[in-house]
Amino acid sequence: MFQKDRPEKIKDAETIIGESIKVKGNFSGQGNVIVDGALEGSLKTKGGVMVGSKAKISANIEAQEIVVNGQINGNLTIKECLYVGKTAVITGDVECSQISIEKGGILNGRCSMGKLDKKIVADEPEISQK
Secondary structure, eight states: TTTTTTHGGGGGEEEEEEEOOOEEEEEEEEOOOOOOOOEEEEEEESSSEEEOOOEEEEEEEEEEEEEEEEEEEEEEESSSSEEEETTTTEEOOOSSSEEEOOOTTTSSSOEEOOTTTTTTTTSSSSOOOO
């Protein structure tokens, strides 16, 4: 997928919504999607989604992974990782396995990660007080 290194991965994108493009509707596909313009509706893909810094999205998104540098108003369902860049503003609930938020990135909503039924505390070493 994208793994945050956009310049090398543009060729891997199946769909690119350019900066001057505004689209409305429900979209679904198999490949990677880059959004630099405006999108309203919903977006579902088995690939990754890259949201550019000037993008304005009002949509629920389902994807393998999402890299956000622009604005999203909607709920995100991510099978793997959500990368929130320093210029990102996300307003909506997030479900993902992993998340990475750069300093300056904004996430306003609930975040649910992975399977929470494991006892993570049991794996941590005990801290002894002297």
